[in-house]
Amino acid sequence: MLRKVKEVADLTGVSIRTLHHYDRIGLLSPEHVTEAGYRQYSDRDLETLQQILFFRELGFQLKRIGEILKSPDFDREDALLLQREALLEKRARLDRMIRTLDKTIQDAKGEIEMTDKEKFEGFDFTNNPYEDEARQRWGDEAVDRSNQALANVGPEGQKQIGVQMEALFRKLAAMRHQNAASDEVQQAIGEWHAFLNSMGHTYSPQAFKGLGQLYIQDERFTKNMDKFGDGFARFMAEAMAIRANRLQS
Structure with a gap:
């Protein structure tokens, strides 16, 4: 099934402008373009867009995503498993930060007294370990x-x-x-x-x-x-x- 750029934008929530940008930089160019120049996205294009959005959610830069997707060693199923693991870790970290925020609100109200260590639980300023893993896997x-x-x-x-x-x-x-x-x-x-x-x-x-x-x-x-x-x-x-x-x- 082929979809026009507006249909893809409505389906995915990605703006038409963003889809055009992905095409210009060679990150996601639709398989089909009509004689009139209209972009038409295939099911495979949508799979690629999903991969891009997962990687973006995990903090990968567009240039790096392009390198990964074009790697001859890239494996979609392998990537999905890595992304799932990464998102579960991200969810756990966000849960820790929410607990820290809740405690901070209680501390501000005088209901509890937080230790200095508790005030910074959940924050993580290390490099993205999943980008390092992606580099190891896909070059x-x-x-x-x-x-x-x-x-x-x-x-x-x-x-x-x-x-x-x-x-x-x-x-x-x-x-x-x-x-x-x-x-x-x-x-x-x-x-x-x-x-x-x-x-x-x-x-x-x-x-x-x-x-x-x-x-x-x-x-x-x-x-x-x-x-x-x-x-x-x-x-x-x-x-x-x-x-x-x-x-x-």
Whole structure:
């Protein structure tokens, strides 16, 4: 079914002006345009618009949304699950802020006395963790550079990189029952960090730590890594966090 721009605006609550803007910047261009120049939106276009609105609700910039939607790795179902998780967390945070506001009103009336800590419960000024997750899943400039680096070395070079990666993983997996902060483990984790940095992108301590967290937050990573030994993903996340913290101190 095809819908005119006004019909889409009436259906979704998104203004015609906004829809025209999305078209101009290449974020959402309708599949069909009549000979007279009228935009006609398909069901697939509406699905894309829904994705855009979910991402906007979560604080993503239009440019970043466009990058995600155009990524060859983008998966709609995966995105919907991530958005659901993010919105549930946002709802929980808003509930905390409402409780703080209710207490503040009571405090102002003299009915209760709030502690300084209670006055700021629910506020969160950290970076959007779901945008970080989206970057990990659907690519960014760092991923592009890594892919280009792989392309530059050719098939034989890629095969050698795979051999090196597996060797490092097996070496680290054999240490997974040791203390992650030990000198031996940290030396091996340093080798893993150096290996990643040789792949066309420099991993800052924070990015290296974030990658380790992804190993345990994304079940796909966990499942693949734990093939080297039960608990390997968690061990890597812990060891990588320790290295990152030491580099930042």
